[in-house]
Amino acid sequence: MAQIFHRSSNMIARLSIAGAVILLGxxxxxxxxxxxxxxxxxxxxxxxxxxxxxxxxxAGELGIDCRYCHTAVEKSWYAGVPPTQTCMTCHSQIWTNxxxxxxxxxxxxxxxxxxxxxxxxxxxxxYFNHSIHVAKGIGCTTCHGPIATEPMTYKxxxxxxxxxxxxxxxxxxxVRPESEVFNPFYAQPTYGAPVTFEGVKYTDQATLGSVLxxxxxxxxxxxxxxxxx
Amino acid sequence: MQFVEGTHAGSTAPLARRRLQMVVxxxxxxxxxxxxxxxxxxxxxxxxxxxxxxxxxxxxxxPPVPGTVAREDLRIDELMYSGTxxxxxxxxxxxxxxxxxxxxxxxxxNIYCSPCHDYAGTGRGMIVQRGFPQPPxxxxxxxxxxxxxxxxxxMTNGIGAMYSYSARVSPADRxxxxxxxxxxxxxxxxxxxxxxxxxxxxxxxxxxxxxxxQAQ
Numbered sequence: 001m002a003q004i005f006h007r008s009s010n011m012i013a014r015l016s017i018a019g020a021v022i023l024l025g026x027x028x029x030x031x032x033x034x035x036x037x038x039x040x041x042x043x044x045x046x047x048x049x050x051x052x053x054x055x056x057x058x059a060g061e062l063g064i065d066c067r068y069c070h071t072a073v074e075k076s077w078y079a080g081v082p083p084t085q086t087c088m089t090c091h092s093q094i095w096t097n098x099x100x101x102x103x104x105x106x107x108x109x110x111x112x113x114x115x116x117x118x119x120x121x122x123x124x125x126x127y128f129n130h131s132i133h134v135a136k137g138i139g140c141t142t143c144h145g146p147i148a149t150e151p152m153t154y155k156x157x158x159x160x161x162x163x164x165x166x167x168x169x170x171x172x173x174x175v176r177p178e179s180e181v182f183n184p185f186y187a188q189p190t191y192g193a194p195v196t197f198e199g200v201k202y203t204d205q206a207t208l209g210s211v212l213x214x215x216x217x218x219x220x221x222x223x224x225x226x227x228x229x
Numbered sequence: 230m231q232f233v234e235g236t237h238a239g240s241t242a243p244l245a246r247r248r249l250q251m252v253v254x255x256x257x258x259x260x261x262x263x264x265x266x267x268x269x270x271x272x273x274x275x276x277x278x279x280x281x282x283x284x285x286x287x288x289x290x291x292p293p294v295p296g297t298v299a300r301e302d303l304r305i306d307e308l309m310y311s312g313t314x315x316x317x318x319x320x321x322x323x324x325x326x327x328x329x330x331x332x333x334x335x336x337x338x339n340i341y342c343s344p345c346h347d348y349a350g351t352g353r354g355m356i357v358q359r360g361f362p363q364p365p366x367x368x369x370x371x372x373x374x375x376x377x378x379x380x381x382x383x384m385t386n387g388i389g390a391m392y393s394y395s396a397r398v399s400p401a402d403r404x405x406x407x408x409x410x411x412x413x414x415x416x417x418x419x420x421x422x423x424x425x426x427x428x429x430x431x432x433x434x435x436x437x438x439x440x441x442x443q444a445q
Contacts, residue, residue, distance in 0.1 A: 062355050065340040071397045078277050089392040090344075094360045113288055115280065123270040 036158065046152040047117040050103045053153070059184055060148035066140055066182050073140075077129040081116045084108045119155040120144070127229050136216050137175045138167075141184050148184035164227065171218045172209030178216075310400055312378030312385070320376035324401070326408045334409030337402050341394055350413040362390045367410055368417050380407040 038044050058064050067073060069082040084107040091101055107114045122128055133143075141147060145156030157163050167174050177197045180186045188205045189195035195202050202208035212218075275281065281289035293299070304310040309323040324330075339348065347354040350367035357363050365372060384403045387393035398406065415423075424432055 062344070062359070064344055064355075067340050068344070068397075072277075076277075080278055083396070085392065085396065090356055090361065092392070093362060093390055094356070112286065115287075124272040124274070124276075125269040 041158045041160075042119070042155055043158065044154045044156065046154050047119060049116055049152075050114050052100060054151045055147045055153055056149050056151050066184070073130045074134055075131055077127075077131065079130050084114060119153060120159060122159055126227050128227070134181055135178075136171075136218060137178050137181060137212055138171070139176050139181045139183070139186055141186065142167075142174050142176070146184070161227075165222065168221050168226075171220065172213045173205065175209055175212045175216070175218065177212065308378075309404075312381035314378075318376045318378035318382070320378065322377060322404055322408065324404070326405070330405045331409055331412060333402065334405030334407075335412075337398060338406050338409050341398055342406065345391070349417065350410060364391065367414050373414050373418075377404075377407045377411065380410055 034040050058069075059066065069086055070079040071082070073079040084104060087101075087104045088108050091104060095101055096105075103114060106112075134140075143157055145154075147153065176186055176188070177195070180195075187193060189202045189208055191203045195208060197208060197211065200211075202211070275289035277290060279289045280287050283289075284291070306323065308314055308319055308321065313319055314321070343354055344356045345354040345361060345364055346352055346367070347357075352364040352366045367373075381403050383391070384394045384398060384406065385400075386395075394403070421429060421432070
């Protein structure tokens with residue numbers, strides 16, 4: 001009886017095993033890349049907002065402090081978006097005829113909230129707290145990126161667990177002097193642009209970071225119950 | 230499902246292969262479905278600022294019932310909460326002002342007031358340069374002579390084109406800002422004689438001509 005399978009099918013069988021392994025590997029890499037891509041994480045994606053509010057204009061050019069609008073950020077877990085009254089402290093007098101601002105005036109007249117679309121959002125099983133980070137020398141722009149240059153706000157950072165842990169394992173890489181937390185233009189020290197802390201000039205983050213970690217007694221929180229409580 | 234075929238005589242290979250097939254299929258299914266799992270991601274609860282379908286104004290943050298007194302918010306200290314004593318504007322602070330209070334006052338002033346009143350208090354802040362009505366300078370004799378209670382009341386109630394800051398600045402911080410405004414008023418009218426002797430030397434060395442508030 002003639003053989004059902006030709007000899008070459010041995011080769012095909014081997015190749016197909018190798019092929020399956022490669023395919024699985026490629027699939028894993030592709031899934032991993034998708035999970036980290038802006039398409040999936042919404043990084044650098046701007047959203048349609050009721051009013052085209054610009055941080056570049058307000059926080060960058062006009063130099064308004066973050067806390068003028070995000071009042072709660074120092075003392076509570078959430079930063080909050082400002083109420084309409086905050087916009088009206090200025091826009092009752094300037095740009096009063098701009099159509100762009102009509103939703104703000106309408107909200108002020110009727111008492112119906114402006115509904116801002118949320119960009120940074122954690123799953124609800126995660127506990128996060130702004131006040132502790134702000135009090136321990138972690139700046140807004142470390143997590144929220146170059147917000148004072150953004151005409152429309154976007155999210156920077158995946159907000160995945162690995163993103164939080166990258167810093168929680170070694171905050172020295174990111175910490176800055178407390179006086180600079182709200183400065184949206186702060187840059188980490190370099191040889192050309194040193195940062196002065198308590199009268200000493202630092203030219204690299206490694207040295208400054210280790211000094212600040214000691215000074216602020218930073219912990220490296222990695223217990224699951226820190227963020228899942 | 231039963232594997233009856235597997236029981237007949239001979240090799241158990243077909244059974245093993247089928248099991249493997251099952252496991253691979255189930256694993257694939259599990260992987261696919263786990264991507265859609267949202268339990269605990271969205272929980273039936275409200276956090277600050279969240280919208281609500283239940284209340285007609287669409288807000289989950291409820292305004293307190295009129296007359297409610299929140300914990301630690303009982304306001305019986307007339308001076309502390311209205312800036313007056315027996316109905317007359319007071320020139321006294323409700324608590325002793327320390328250096329730490331002045332520093333806190335400067336920080337709060339720079340956040341909430343400097344956009345219009347500028348860092349030195351002359352009323353030419355960034356927002357004024359963009360068209361906001363110009364506020365009076367704190368150096369005006371009228372405001373230099375005004376009791377501190379007046380500043381407290383302006384922050385609490387607003388005045389003219391300036392809105393109230395009571396929602397954003399706590400009563401104690403309003404007093405600290407008032408104290409810092411006093412500092413600004415003094416600094417703009419100070420002479421070298423007002424500086425303590427040891428500091429005077431340093432001042433003459435530096436002599437940059439800047440007012441303390443201007444350092445940004």
